[in-house]
Amino acid sequence: MIDLYLAPTANGLRAAVALEEAGLSYRAHMVDLAKGERRSPEFLKLNPAGLIPVIVDDDGPGGNPLTLSQSGRNRAVRRREKRKAASRATRPGALSPCNG
Numbered sequence: 556m557i558d559l560y561l562a563p564t565a566n567g568l569r570a571a572v573a574l575e576e577a578g579l580s581y582r583a584h585m586v587d588l589a590k591g592e593r594r595s596p597e598f599l600k601l602n603p604a605g606l607i608p609v610i611v612d613d614d615g616p617g618g619n620p621l622t623l624s625q626s627g628r629n630r631a632v633r634r635r636e637k638r639k640a641a642s643r644a645t646r647p648g649a650l651s652p653c654n655g
């Protein structure tokens with residue numbers, strides 16, 4: 556499962572749109588920037604820079620957890636999308652460009 560930490564800003568929403576477009580399910584956790592939640596000890600463990608968005612993917616490369624913040628999140632979404640597509644293509648009976 557992917558956890559997305561965001562606020563309703565352009566960067567925060569861009570991360571949510573990337574996950575939606577990739578068809579990945581995720582849990583959204585709103586970070587209240589006005590209340591300074593980005594400076595909480597819990598959030599700073601995710602991103603010491605104290606900036607949203609942050610993605611925590613418990614099924615990152617090699618099945619290991621991966622935490623990415625800010626722009627790096629897009630690479631994680633694309634990587635996971637590719638892995639999903641590759642696993643669909645190798646399943647017996649799955650459609651591929653060669654069997655149609």
Ligand SMILES: N[C@@H](CCC(=O)N[C@@H](CS)C(=O)NCC(=O)O)C(=O)O
Binds near residue numbers: 567605607625
């Ligand atoms: N370059 C980063 C920018 C991240 C960023 O600036 N996040 C802002 C919100 S959009 C933030 O956390 N600001 C904290 C604040 O202003 O209190 C990205 O691509 O996502």
